[in-house]
Amino acid sequence: MTSNIVPLIDCSTINGNFDEISAIDLNAVANEIGAAMTGIGMCNLINHGVDMKKIETIYKVSDKFFNLPEEKKLKYRCDVQTKSIHGYGCAGDQKFTEATELKEWWYVAGLDADHECKYPNEEIPEFKLAFDDIRSDLKNLTKIFLRCVEIYLKLEEEFLISKHQNLGLKKHIEMRSLYYYTIKPEDKIPENSIRLGEHQDFGTVTFVMQDLVGGLEVKTSDNKWIEAVPVKDAILVNSGLLLEYWTGGLFHAAPHRVKKLPDMRMNARPRQSFVYFADPDEGTHVYPTLPVLPQKKMEFERFGNRVIESTSFIQGLIDASTIRRY
Ligand SMILES: O=C(O)CCC(=O)C(=O)O
Numbered sequence: 001m002t003s004n005i006v007p008l009i010d011c012s013t014i015n016g017n018f019d020e021i022s023a024i025d026l027n028a029v030a031n032e033i034g035a036a037m038t039g040i041g042m043c044n045l046i047n048h049g050v051d052m053k054k055i056e057t058i059y060k061v062s063d064k065f066f067n068l069p070e071e072k073k074l075k076y077r078c079d080v081q082t083k084s085i086h087g088y089g090c091a092g093d094q095k096f097t098e099a100t101e102l103k104e105w106w107y108v109a110g111l112d113a114d115h116e117c118k119y120p121n122e123e124i125p126e127f128k129l130a131f132d133d134i135r136s137d138l139k140n141l142t143k144i145f146l147r148c149v150e151i152y153l154k155l156e157e158e159f160l161i162s163k164h165q166n167l168g169l170k171k172h173i174e175m176r177s178l179y180y181y182t183i184k185p186e187d188k189i190p191e192n193s194i195r196l197g198e199h200q201d202f203g204t205v206t207f208v209m210q211d212l213v214g215g216l217e218v219k220t221s222d223n224k225w226i227e228a229v230p231v232k233d234a235i236l237v238n239s240g241l242l243l244e245y246w247t248g249g250l251f252h253a254a255p256h257r258v259k260k261l262p263d264m265r266m267n268a269r270p271r272q273s274f275v276y277f278a279d280p281d282e283g284t285h286v287y288p289t290l291p292v293l294p295q296k297k298m299e300f301e302r303f304g305n306r307v308i309e310s311t312s313f314i315q316g317l318i319d320a321s322t323i324r325r326y
C-alpha cells in the first residue's frame, strides 16, 4: 500500500449534532486538525458523521447526467456572463493554468428563486434532491471544523462560525460534482493537458470526497507533488486562501491538482469527486487576525495587507479561472 502523506483524523467522538458535542472532545480533535492544517495544509477525516450513502447517490445521479448526449448537457451549461456559475461545465470552460483541463462538472451555486429551472429535472428527476440531501450534513461538519479552528488558534468563540451563517446563500459556489471522463488510447487529447490544473481553493474551507480511482496531488512546501491517496469514505479537508489570510498564513492553503493517470488503461474508467465549499457570508471583512508568518509576508502583499470583502474576492478568482472562453 502507498503511504499517505495526508494525516488521517478520526472524528468518532465529535461526529454528532454540533450543538451537542462536548468541549473536551472538540479540544482533542482540534489539536490534530490544527497540526495537520498548519503543516501540509490538508487532512483526511474519517467517522465524520456525513452520510456517505448520500455521496454515493450524488455519484450515481452525476454519472447519469454526464452520460447524457452532449446536446442535452449543453442545455444546462453555466452562464458565466450572468455571474452565475451554476450548472454544467465542460472541458475548456475552466482553466487554472495554461493546460487544457479534461473534466466536466456540475456546480451548485447561488441558491436563488430561479434555481428550480436550472436542474436536469426532465432527464434525471432525482438529480436536485441528491444535492439538497447532503447540505445539512456538510453544514454541520463545517461548524465542527470552524469550531476546531477557533479552539486551536485560541480565537474568541464564534469568531468564525458567526461569519458563516448563510452557507450557500450567495452568488458563488456551494458545491460541485466533478467527472473526469474516460480517455481511450485512440482519443486525441492536447499535449498540454491535465485533469484539473494547479490551484488553491478560494474561500474558507473545502471538503473533497473522492472515489478510489486516484490522481489528486498536493504540493509540499519544498515544491514536490505527492498523491493524496484516496481513503474509503474519508473527507479530505483543504484550507482556502481566505482562511489562510485570516489566520496570518497559519492555515496553509495547499496547492493541489488532479493529474492524468500515467497508464492509459487506468484512464479507462471515469473518476468522480464531490466537493463542498464553505465561504463567509457576503460582506464579511477578512484580515489577518494573527501575526503574519514571515514566509507569507511577500505573498500577502498582493492583498495590500488590507481588509478583503469575502464575496468580491471569491468572485474575482472564479472569473479569473472561467472567463477566458468569452
Ligand atoms: O477532484 C478533486 O479531487 C479535487 C477538486 C478540487 O480541487 C476543486 O474542485 O477545487
Ligand SMILES: [Fe+2]
Residues within 6 Å of the ligand: 199, 200, 201, 206, 256
Ligand atoms: Fe480545489
